[in-house]
Amino acid sequence: MMKFDGISKQYSLGQNQISALDGVTGQIAQGELVALCGPSGSGKSTLLNILGMLDTHYDGEIMFGSQLLSKNPKSLIQFRRQNLGFIFQRFNLIPVMSALENVSYPLMLNGLSTQEQQEQSLAMLDKVGLADWAHHRPDALSGGQQQRVAIARALVHKPSLVIADEPTASLDSASASQVIELMKTLGHELKTTFIVATHDSRMATRCDRTIELIDGKISHSAYQWAS
Ligand SMILES: Nc1ncnc2c1ncn2[C@@H]1O[C@H](COP(=O)(O)OP(=O)(O)O)[C@@H](O)[C@H]1O
Ligand SMILES: [Mg+2]
Structure with missing residues (x-):
């Protein structure tokens, strides 16, 4: 579904160049829940921003299906709006919008009618167990509920890939568990690939596969993709 080859990234900090990624290569199959692990500063967010097409200043190549990015x-x-969804550590819901409006947002960007937006967003809120909370604003919801709204928002337009950066890091362990299970069940049901950066070992062990980064390189050969 996605292949990336020789991804390297340097940040300039004053006169210095910081190497954040150094020749990262791998591939990810459709519908897999992949944990991207590694200590703080190992390059997880940098790699997610590149795979999520938010950062285009990198060396190397990414194939998305049969398309070279x-x-x-x-x-x-436009490609990103149609094919990708995003989940963040701090939920990033829009505070003045209801859960339903937050979930509808990607559909609005993709030009669906108001009625289609409503129907599809309600159906997705139902899948994450929050149909009854559709008209509440984020501040009326718990952290776990907000992250479930964010999962609904990430999936509502049926993207093929969802990028999640530390999605459980702001949650207690019960809510974190729910969030992991939801990503896994919905990912498998909708055949959506999830790439999830985490340094939460509970999360990592429950994913389908693990890629471990250390100092901007894929470390553990046991975790690497067989190509
Ligand atoms: N905008 C930036 N400018 C300069 N250095 C950065 C920037 N973002 C990240 N880095 C550096 O790149 C490396 C990888 O960071 P990051 O991808 O955020 O790691 P992680 O998400 O695994 O904690 C770190 O050394 C970090 O300090
Ligand atoms: Mg990070």
């Missing part, structure tokens, strides 16, 4: 940010906007 462009490095022109403008040409990626």
Whole structure:
């Protein structure tokens, strides 16, 4: 579903170049829940931003299906809206919008009618167990509930890939468990690939596969993709 080859990334900090990723290569199958593990500073967020097409300043190549990804940010906007979903550590819901409106947002960007937006968003809220909370704003919801709204928002437009950066790091362990299980069941049901950065070992052990980064390189050969 996705192949990435020789991904390297350097940040400039004053006069210094920081190597955040150094020749990262791998592939991910459709519908897999992949944990991207590694200590803080190992390059997880950097790699997610690149695979999520938010950062196009990198060396190397990414194939998305049979398509070589462009490095022109403008040409990626529409592609990203249709094919990708995002989940963040701090939920990133829009505070003045209801759960339903938050979930509808990607459908609005993709030009669906108001009625289609409503129907599909309610159906997705139902899948994450929050149909009864559709008209509540995020501040009326617990952290775990907010993250479930964020999962619904990430999936509502049926993307083929969801990128999640530390999605359980702000949650207590019961809510974290629910969030992991939801990503896994919905990912398998909808055949959506999830790439989830985490340094939470509870999370990692429950994913289908693990990629471990250390100092910007894939470390453990046992975890690498067989190509
Ligand atoms: N915007 C940035 N400018 C400079 N250095 C950065 C920037 N973002 C990340 N880095 C550096 O790149 C390396 C990888 O960071 P990051 O991808 O955030 O790791 P992780 O998500 O695994 O904690 C770290 O050394 C970090 O300090
Ligand atoms: Mg990070």
